[in-house]
Structure formats: structure tokens, C-alpha cells
Amino acid sequence: xxxxxVGAGPGDPDLITVKGIKALKKADVVVYDRLANDEILDYTKxxxxxxxGKKSGEHYKKQDEINQILVDxxxxxxxxxxxxxxxPFVFGRGGEEMxxxxxxxxxxxxxxxxxxxxxxPTSAGLPVTHRxxxxxxxxxTGHEDPTKPNKQVKWNxxxxxxxxxxxxxxxxxxxxxxxxxxxxxxxxxxIENGTMSDQKIITGTxxxxxxxxINTPAIVIVGQVVDVLKESLLKKxxxxx
Ligand SMILES: C[S@@+](CC[C@H](N)C(=O)[O-])C[C@H]1O[C@@H](n2cnc3c(N)ncnc32)[C@H](O)[C@@H]1O
Numbered sequence: 001x002x003x004x005x006v007g008a009g010p011g012d013p014d015l016i017t018v019k020g021i022k023a024l025k026k027a028d029v030v031v032y033d034r035l036a037n038d039e040i041l042d043y044t045k046x047x048x049x050x051x052x053g054k055k056s057g058e059h060y061k062k063q064d065e066i067n068q069i070l071v072d073x074x075x076x077x078x079x080x081x082x083x084x085x086x087x088p089f090v091f092g093r094g095g096e097e098m099x100x101x102x103x104x105x106x107x108x109x110x111x112x113x114x115x116x117x118x119x120x121p122t123s124a125g126l127p128v129t130h131r132x133x134x135x136x137x138x139x140x141t142g143h144e145d146p147t148k149p150n151k152q153v154k155w156n157x158x159x160x161x162x163x164x165x166x167x168x169x170x171x172x173x174x175x176x177x178x179x180x181x182x183x184x185x186x187x188x189x190x191i192e193n194g195t196m197s198d199q200k201i202i203t204g205t206x207x208x209x210x211x212x213x214i215n216t217p218a219i220v221i222v223g224q225v226v227d228v229l230k231e232s233l234l235k236k237x238x239x240x241x
């Protein structure tokens with residue numbers, strides 16, 4: 001018995017790795033999330049499919065229940081794939097799943113995925129680092145677990161680029177905090193449904209970005225690299241007429 005912890009990539013089904021596809025092809029069971037594009041499941045061959053996705057705020061399955069499902073499936077099947085959106089270890093609780101499985105004597109193999117934190121901006125033509133503009137990058141959650149006794153996110157990051165995941169619900173509140181440490185005119189970009197056909201790019205600054213209607217899933221990028229995106233969009237438009 002083995003569980004492959006597989007990153008499905010940020011949405012576009014072509015962004016899963018070849019190694020991820022190979023694991024899906026030999027899976028007896030696939031335990032998957034909402035963010036993984038369903039088309040990716042077509043790579044399986046007669047595997048049993050178990051959906052354990054969660055919606056923002058309302059948990060379809062609690063993490064403990066998911067952990068138990070993984071343990072139970074691993075004990076009764078040769079190959080289990082745990083398919084997670086983006087990369088399994090970037091805000092995906094993949095680390096907890098890995099430790100639970102190992103504590104239960106179950107072997108785990110790790111197959112990284114294209115994380116939305118980098119893959120979504122890259123797919124849009126936004127380099128998260130750029131020579132002369134940004135030499136450092138922070139990826140942070142915009143929705144730190146409210147039950148945590150001591151909050152770890154202080155919003156006083158001094159890296160050039162800030163990428164916020166799960167950042168829509170508390171965007172106004174978090175931007176207020178960021179503006180205590182960064183110029184309100186700092187460029188901001190929001191990318192909704194990144195890498196998908198209905199992708200939407202919204203640009204602005206810290207002081208005006210929340211005037212827009214923003215829907216999930218979305219990532220928020222703060223920093224001068226947003227101006228590089230604007231330049232790339234203009235140049236692309238010139239080329240493509
Ligand atoms: C629970 S986190 C999981 C992140 C995932 N493990 C990864 O590496 O991309 C979910 C968040 O990822 C971001 N996200 C995932 N897919 C996205 C997409 N296609 N477009 C924009 N943001 C996305 C959103 O911020 C969303 O709230």
C-alpha cells in the first residue's frame with residue numbers, strides 16, 4: 001500500500017505533471033478536492049473516486065475525516081492517489097495528511113504540483129520576481145485559521161512581492177494592515193480563475209483595489225511586478241492587434 005500525494009496544478013488540466021498522470025493511471029482509488037479540475041480524473045483507469053472537497057467557510061469533510069478516509073483506503077488498496085489543487089504542501093494541509101499516513105505505517109510518495117501562488121501569475125504574464133524590480137517573494141494566507149490562539153500573519157512583510165492566497169474574504173481588512181507598512185499607491189493585481197478559460201485580471205493599487213467585485217478562487221499580488229504585467233499585456237496586445 002502506498003499513497004501518492006499529488007499536486008493537480010492550479011486549474012488548467014494540462015498543468016498537472018507527467019509523474020502525476022502516471023500515478024493517476026495506476027491508482028485504485030483517488031481522493032480528490034474541489035480545486036482539482038475534474039478533467040484530470042479522466043487519466044484514471046477504473047479507479048474509485050472519492051470527493052472530499054471543501055468550500056470556503058463550510059467544510060464538506062473535516063480534515064480529521066479526510067485523514068481517516070486516506071488511512072482506511074490505504075489499508076484496503078495497493079495504490080491510493082490523494083489529488084490536491086496546486087501543490088499539495090502549499091496551504092493544502094498536505095503535510096498533516098502525510099504525517100497521519102506515516103504515523104499509521106503507510107508509505108507516502110510526493111508528487112509536486114504547479115502552485116497557484118506562482119503558476120497563476122506566470123500564466124498571466126506576471127513575473128513574481130523581476131531583475132531590478134523584485135528580488136524577494138512572500139506567499140501568505142489571507143485567511144489564517146480563526147481558531148489559532150496566536151496569529152502568525154502580521155502583514156509587515158518587507159519582501160518586494162506579496163502573493164496572498166485565500167485572500168478574497170478578508171481583503172479589505174488585510175489591505176488596511178498592509179497599508180500600514182507599504183505605500184497605498186503600491187500596484188496590486190487580482191487574478192480570478194487563473195489558468196482557466198474564464199480567467200479575469202483586475203489591476204489597481206492598495207488604496208483602490210477593493211472597489212472591484214472580486215470572486216473566488218483568486219490570488220492577490222502586491223508589488224511593482226504588477227507594472228511588468230501591465231507592460232506585457234500592452235506589448236502582447238500590440239503584437240496580436
Ligand atoms: C486552500 S488554497 C490551496 C492552494 C494550492 N495548494 C496551491 O498550491 O495552489 C486555495 C487558494 O489557492 C488560490 N487558487 C487556487 N487555484 C486558483 C486559481 N485557479 N486562480 C486563482 N487562485 C487560485 C486561491 O487563493 C484559493 O483561495
